[in-house]
Amino acid sequence: MFIGLFCGCQSDSYAPPPPVTSQMLAASVRKESHANFAMLREGRTLFVHRCIECHTLPPVWRYRTDEWPGIVSSMSHRSSLKPAEREAVVAYILAVRSQR
Amino acid sequence: MKLALRIVIFVFVILPHVSSFGGARHFGFIYEAPTSAPGSFELENWVTWARTTDPERSDEVSFRHEIEIGVTDRLQASIYLADWFYENSPGHSGSTYSDSALELIYNLTNPVIDPIGLSLYQEYKVGDRLFEWESKLIAQKNFGPLILAYNATLEAVWEGQGLTEREGEFQQALGASYEISPRISVGLEFLHEFLFPDWDDAERIRNVFIGPNVSYRHNSWFVTVTALAQPTNTPDEPEFQLRTIFGFGF
Numbered sequence: 304m305f306i307g308l309f310c311g312c313q314s315d316s317y318a319p320p321p322p323v324t325s326q327m328l329a330a331s332v333r334k335e336s337h338a339n340f341a342m343l344r345e346g347r348t349l350f351v352h353r354c355i356e357c358h359t360l361p362p363v364w365r366y367r368t369d370e371w372p373g374i375v376s377s378m379s380h381r382s383s384l385k386p387a388e389r390e391a392v393v394a395y396i397l398a399v400r401s402q403r
Numbered sequence: 404m405k406l407a408l409r410i411v412i413f414v415f416v417i418l419p420h421v422s423s424f425g426g427a428r429h430f431g432f433i434y435e436a437p438t439s440a441p442g443s444f445e446l447e448n449w450v451t452w453a454r455t456t457d458p459e460r461s462d463e464v465s466f467r468h469e470i471e472i473g474v475t476d477r478l479q480a481s482i483y484l485a486d487w488f489y490e491n492s493p494g495h496s497g498s499t500y501s502d503s504a505l506e507l508i509y510n511l512t513n514p515v516i517d518p519i520g521l522s523l524y525q526e527y528k529v530g531d532r533l534f535e536w537e538s539k540l541i542a543q544k545n546f547g548p549l550i551l552a553y554n555a556t557l558e559a560v561w562e563g564q565g566l567t568e569r570e571g572e573f574q575q576a577l578g579a580s581y582e583i584s585p586r587i588s589v590g591l592e593f594l595h596e597f598l599f600p601d602w603d604d605a606e607r608i609r610n611v612f613i614g615p616n617v618s619y620r621h622n623s624w625f626v627t628v629t630a631l632a633q634p635t636n637t638p639d640e641p642e643f644q645l646r647t648i649f650g651f652g653f
Contacts, residue, residue: 317548319515357625
């Protein structure tokens with residue numbers, strides 16, 4: 304059963320969140336984001352550390368772009384995210400999405 | 404002002420304004436590598452029912468009341484306010500305070516972006532004629548909605564008058580938890596124990612426990628239930644264990 308689950312989980316949608324790259328930042332800026340490199344890096348770190356305290360990490364493609372800010376906001380208290388950190392997490396998720 | 408009253412005021416008046424949820428457990432008998440967010444605060448209550456039938460039938464229900472605090476991004480501290488148990492056996496029946504403890508978990512690597520998530524665990528337990536020292540290596544890997552976790556635990560116990568009675572244990576635990584939805588997970592847990600009475604392996608006592616778990620989380624609380632059966636039929640060891648952990652953040 305586990306082998307089957309392993310194979311199913313290793314699909315692209317469940318790949319680990321990618322590191323921040325200059326291409327990702329450029330794509331993000333093209334979408335009128337005001338994110339910078341440091342902000343996206345912090346967003347990734349927070350995304351992979353804080354969210355898994357309660358649940359596994361959802362693929363960034365699971366929800367629509369306009370849904371993510373509300374989703375992160377609704378869980379920010381539980382995950383001890385300050386407003387700037389919340390913004391960084393959303394910026395990172397949207398930056399990853401903007402590459403496609 | 405009495406200490407108990409101060410604690411009550413701290414827990415119910417001050418903490419709700421400064422803290423948040425510490426995180427949800429997917430396993431009942433296995434620890435996970437991620438640690439709580441800095442500044443988070445959570446109260447966990449454990450109830451474990453263990454039934455032993457060899458050489459005679461007895462039931463024990465043990466309780467743990469634990470405060471879990473996120474200290475830094477990587478360090479988590481827990482205080483077991485009181486471990487106590489109710490025992491019902493042919494020779495004895497009643498409740499007994501067991502111990503209080505301090506637990507520290509330090510996270511080294513992340514189970515999502517690193518090849519494997521690792522944490523180190525250390526626990527010091529003090530009770531009536533009891534001192535216990537427990538170290539644990541926690542390993543975890545997340546594959547999408549699947550969590551695989553492994554614990555290797557080394558435990559040393561000194562107890563009795565003058566703490567002259569000694570006992571050791573090495574335990575390996577392996578678990579899998581699959582997230583059906585963001586709120587519900589189901590899985591399996593497997594424990595393999597090596598017991599060393601008087602720090603000696605002459606009796607070669609080995610126990611195996613295996614069973615399912617289920618976890619549900621919602622807003623600032625979670626509940627996790629694990630049922631374990633022992634297929635090895637070791638005398639004086641529980642034939643069946645059922646653990647429920649209920650945690651909530653403020």
